[in-house]
Amino acid sequence: MKRMAWMVIAVLLLAAPAWAGTTIKFYYPVHLTGPLVKEVEAIVAEFHKAKPEVKVEPVWGGTYPENMQKTVAAIQAGSPPDVAIHLAVDLVTLRDMDAVIPLDDYVQRDGGSEKVLGDFIPAFVSDLRAEGKVWALPFQRSTPILYINKELFRKAGLDPGKPPTTWDELLATAQKATVRNPQGQVTTWGLTIPDDIWLLMCFIYQNGGRTSSPDFKKVYLGEPEAIGAVQFWADMANKHKVMPRHRTFPQGVQDFAAGNTAMLIHSTGNLRFVNDSAKFEWATAFLPKNKKQAVPIGGAGFYIFKKAPKEKQDAAWEFAKFATSPEMQARWNIGSGYIATRKSAFELPVMKEYTTKLPQALVARDQLPYGLPEMSTHDNWKMRNVFITTFQEILDEKYTPEAGMKKAQAEIEKILAPFQK
């Protein structure tokens, strides 16, 4: 009996290392509300089932900027997380801090670029590359799309089956759909666009313009295409008065859900919210084009941190791969409205069922071939701050579009001066 007991103990001791496993710390932001925290935790739970030897500790870090501040503080204190979700545009900052590792070794180890990355929608990987390396696996991705309130279209005598496809049509449609009371005040807006630079990028790209250089060191805001895009936007708000000057992202989508605007340009990430909240028929469409069809992509990816020990990095890679697998991406898309980052996710039965019920979701995916990386530079948050402040001042007619954009260009050049070599 005694020998038996000793043997049992010996076996347990030998087995212990295999069971002990690895624990990794995972910081994630949630840019939309409530249920998404549960969705992320569900992905972690599924991963624990699939790989019991790795334990993931998920830590909600607020919105993207808050989560980034949390990570930056942790990096400076020398205790970064092992894996985290940050924006694609945060790549520059994370690399400037030398905080993350390129994933190419893992990609090679697991069978090469085609096998590991080939199934991802190309636009979503393109903005996670720098200097020929890939730095994150795409997750929580979105693009702007055009939302249409079909009832308001019909009321204005417009065909809800024919959304505007060009800038001219966008303006004409907005003019027809704007409703004013006898005093001349707007009661229903023709169009609403939150005055954010991510959405302004749509118009700059569509106007044939560019925003930032691939080496993150230059911006092109003073160029005629960019100025023209701002001019078109400002005219819709100030000259034609078919859209409000200022709306935040939450206000914009709430106005749409309340039926206060016939059209809305907003993130695909709100599909679920609109679907849950709108009490009218609605549709989605591609953004209208001008010189070309284009849309900036946004969103994030899984970054793995340099300071983590090798076995934690390995575990983090397994987790990132799992969370971006077709099954998990389908689940995430259905739960959140964010676009699944893999092509094959759309072929899964659950996803087919979802897109049959909500065909609006497919528009977001189909628009992706026109996707371009979001504007991004060194010292990204500072740059964005200057850009958005100036843009809002232009809308308030403090500057003309030309003077304002040239001023923003000059100020951002000063911010980027230390990075020029």
Add this chain to the structure above:
Amino acid sequence: MRSRAAWSPAVHFILALAALVMIVPLVWIILTAFKERNEVFSQVPQWLPAQPTFGNFFGVLDAMPFWQYYWNTIVVAFGLLALQLVTVTLAAYAFARMEFWGRDVLFILLLVQLMIAPQSTVVQNYITVTRLGLLDTKLAIMAPYLASAYGTFLLRQTFKGIPKELEEAAALDGCGGIRFLLHVAIPLALPGYLAFGLVSITYHWNEFFWPLVVTETTQSRTLTLGLGIFAQTAEGSADWTMLMAMTLMVIAVPLVVFLIFQRRFINSFMQSGLGG
């Protein structure tokens, strides 16, 4: 007296109006908390929920370890206040009553702390807390606030208001030093303590960013972080019905505390000469 009686209805009217302004958001919170999700957005605002539901409250309980967060918040807010009372009392008394070299310079340095925005010290504080091995603990949330410049300042002023003669008389009766502090000064400064306590509790009950940065697990996270799950949305809409249900649950404790001590709070603010 006569003139007072004459304008009293007008005053009452204005006060009633002000009260209405204060009460409407609270009523709106309560009503929204019982609404269905898609009832919130409509062109004509609906006051009453069409079909009152408790679903939001259960939703909140389901979305997070709510009671654990509540407990953590109580520990942080009230525990911190208890610790602050010790540091603040001793510091304020020293600054108000004792003569020592460099006192005024030190006091000014302390006041400078009031001018520094807490956000600007987040990274340094984070590093300190990490080195102390406190990361992801309730103590980490409290640490930067253990010595409160505001509280020290407030109580120093209150202590200064206690007549010198009283201290001398007490000393003659054998009640000097720390005993004077405990038995005479603190009871006399009670309004100041109440004012400080109220400000401290509300501030730390509502604090968001520092706890977000410095905590990671259920064991140390507070209610505001739970609220943030419904409210922190840069890209989409807040989840209003759940948010309001949770807000109602979160403000319950401070609200009840305030209602119980209402008269005292108001008196204490009037005596300490600090409004709002």
